[in-house]
Each structure stands twice: as C-alpha cells, then as structure tokens.
Amino acid sequence: GQQLNQNPQSMFIQEGEDVSMNCTSSSIFNTWLWYKQDPGEGPVLLIALYKAGELTSNGRLTAQFGITRKDSFLNISASIPSDVGIYFCAGSNTGNQFYFGTGTSLTVIP
C-alpha cells in the first residue's frame, strides 16, 4: 500500500511556541487531510486540502497542499495544552480510500 511518512515522529514544545510538521508520500494525491487523534478516540478532521499549492487555515492551524502533490505541511501557531495529541495526515485520489501517515505525536509543556 501507499506509504506516507510524517516528520517529526514526536515533538515536545513549550506552550506558546509554533509547531511545524510535514507529510511526504512517494505517490501523488488529489486530496490531503489533516486529523488530530486524542487517546482512545477517533480521528477528528482539522483541515482538508483539495488543490495543489492550496494554503488553508482553521484558527491557529494552517496547512498547505504541496505543489508536487506528494507532500503536505501543517503548522500550529501559539500552541496551547489542548493541542496535545497525535496528528495524522491522510491522502486520497478516489475519495473512497484514504491512506494515513505514520503520525506526529505532539506534547505541549505548560
């Protein structure tokens, strides 16, 4: 299956700092999604990207659809303790099947 690698694997940051993470694939996708997963819960959609080069914001979150269509980036500004969780990227070409990344675990230190 498709392999989506996320970097970094884990992050430990101070509250108030900005966060950057990325997701790369060996294949191109038409859609990129970013999810956050809290322990014991299902992923929750943060941002959806549908066009190469697209830059989309959702509050303190900003995500970009890489121009090559093989990568995507997520930035979180001014992190707060509730940002703690695992962030997954996901890519799709058909809308029926989504491939998830390996995840980035974020810890925010108050």
Place this chain on the structure above:
Amino acid sequence: EPEVTQTPSHQVTQMGQEVILRCVPISNHLYFYWYRQILGQKVEFLVSFYNNEISEKSEIFDDQFSVERPDGSNFTLKIRSTKLEDSAMYFCASSRDLAGSTDTQYFGPGTRLTVL
C-alpha cells in the same frame, strides 16, 4: 451536532470466534468506511461502501471480513474466525458525498477489539 456512533466500545473475544462491530453513520450520509488501528500504529483503511456495495477495499480486507448495511441506519463489520492479530481499534466513518471531492469523512469513537 450529528455524530457517528459505534458499539460496543470494547469487545473481547476468543481466537476463532466471530465478532460483529456495529456503527450508526450520520443519518444523511451515503458513503461508509471501516478503518483499523493497531495499538500505537497508524490508521489503516479496510473498506468503503456505497449504494449497498463495496466501493474499494484494501489488501487487509480479505475473506475473513465482510460488511453489511442491514437496515437504514446500521453499518456492520463482521470478522470471522478472529485471530490474535485482529486485536485493534476499529473505526467507522461516514461522509455525505464522495470524500475527497467536496466532503470528507467523520469518524466514530471506535471499538476496541481484543482477541485472546
């Protein structure tokens, strides 16, 4: 706000037994999905379902698995003859339109399956 629900939240079964995991998608959604997540690993696609038939399935979704929409509200995943390696969180998701075009998937809280 409408949400996807799943039952049970935790299922414990003996190896070789059959289990049925249940999901109630959001009521006006037409596309349904099952994913699994082995503890500490990434979310893996199993199958998508539309118009009462499978749209796509991954290599994980072999003859051991089946899905069904037995009525207008439930969407089930059946695992026959469970194996130890089937232990995982199973997530149901649904979308109104074809996810990835103009809509996307909303996930349920998951069912934790433990095979002993």
